[in-house]
Amino acid sequence: MTSLPESRPHQKKLGLVIDLDICVGCHACATACKEWNASGHMGPLPDFNPYGDGAWGVWFNRIHSFEEGEGEGARTIHFPKSCLHCEEPACVTVCPTGASYKRAEDGIVLVNESICIGCKLCSWACPYGAREFDADEGVMKKCTLCIDRIYNENLTPEDRKPACVMVCPVNARHFGDLGDPDSDVSELVARRSGGDLMPELGYKPINKYLPPRSGRMAPSAAAVAASAEAASTGDKLLRWVDRLLSR
């Protein structure tokens, strides 16, 4: 049924927290996602013309890189984006067949491929571009929050996390229950003032993004000169040793 499940008190809301301050843009989460999910619950994830011009395929996680600001104040931010498992997912309610659904027990948004007619309306209804059409099978595909990992009893408990979270080399991705205000992820969001993408649309994403910390401006030229002047004799000695050793 594509009507949304009733939200209960203490509703479990599994999701991701993504730290834009420390993501290094290595795309490991995207490739780990593709690797796991190509043979997972929603698999296969087809690639078309994979070795030639115009190669394209289905991915559930994509890493965009943005710049903000100008000149010395500017910075680059790497921005991984996957399904946000919204609390008000219009991708679910627009579905004419009931293929798209939100699970009552943990809030994960899934597609039942066996009844999807491939009308693509859900991908139009998603503001974030989380859904990608599988032109091979004629059905819509999307992130499952690695439903086949997080509940998988064949994996050791520490491995029961989404593939993207497992692989992240800098710990920029966190997985947990955002419906529980005392969970690690909820506390992290509160501490770092994490927020929603496009809150104005009212989809109430469960996944949260932690904004980059503010205190990382590149030092101005004047500040660099001042700190050089203020350097003590000890520092000068060390720099002389450094130059000597670098020869």
Place this chain on the structure above:
Amino acid sequence: MHPAFSIIFFTTASGAGFALLALLGLGAPLALLPASSSFGFTALAVAIVLAAGGLASSAFHLGRPERAWRAFSQWRSSWLSREGVLSVLTFLPTAAFGVGWVLFGTTGGLVGLCGIFAAGLATATIYCTGMIYASLKPIHQWHNSWVVPNYFALGLMSGFLVLDFLVRLWAPHPIGVPLLTFLVVLAAWWSKERYWRFIDTTSARSTAESATLLGTRGKVRLFESPHTEENYLLKEMGFRVARQHRLRLRRIARLAAFVLPALLTFLGLLFGGGFGGITAGLAVVSAALGLVIERWLFFAEAKHTVTLYYGAEAV
């Protein structure tokens, strides 16, 4: 948004078909149309072929057309499902109405009631079509209060133009139908111009900044796309049409869909007879071409918020 021909044909043809059905369902019981069985047969056949042909065309858009029947199940939440259910339901009273009119030669009483029922359901179907688009929050050019009135106005306009042509085959000098047609064309033109002005002067509240939570240091711009080639999102939602082409196509749509049909209908109203039949026929052809271009633009000019992640600053 990518303008898929199957959907363009579907919305224009079904819009005309259901609007014609509504006009026949209301006009015949009120004795405003030629009462003959042959007119009833021809007009209803045209309406049904347009409506059903459009619906069949929409199935070509599906990845799994053989499962299309499943789309009737989620009418509680989905406008697309509601449209499917109502479009099929419309054909039930239409069948009774058609049998009564064509076989038994009556459009009053119970038959007339079926006609009025069919008109109501056909109108509701057009409303659902409009709401499929108007309910999509990520697309500012669709999620606004002009879209549903536009679908009604353009559907009604095309239904009236076809009706005006058909009526002339039975009554060479009609007055009411062409007069109403003329007024409806002008109203549809006005509503389309208002829509165009709306999308030209406003943009979505969402920006590259709100889409990324960034922007404390200034404007957000794309530094590197996630992929070097296109993907489904860009093919489907990232469709772009150059401003110059847009304006040229709008001029063609304006001329073909509104100016010429209004002029031709007016000439038909003045002169009638064989000449009126020809002008009404030309008006239908011109409007069909114009509406296809108008509908193409409705998609091509629509900007999806996902493009904010691919370098668009505003949508």
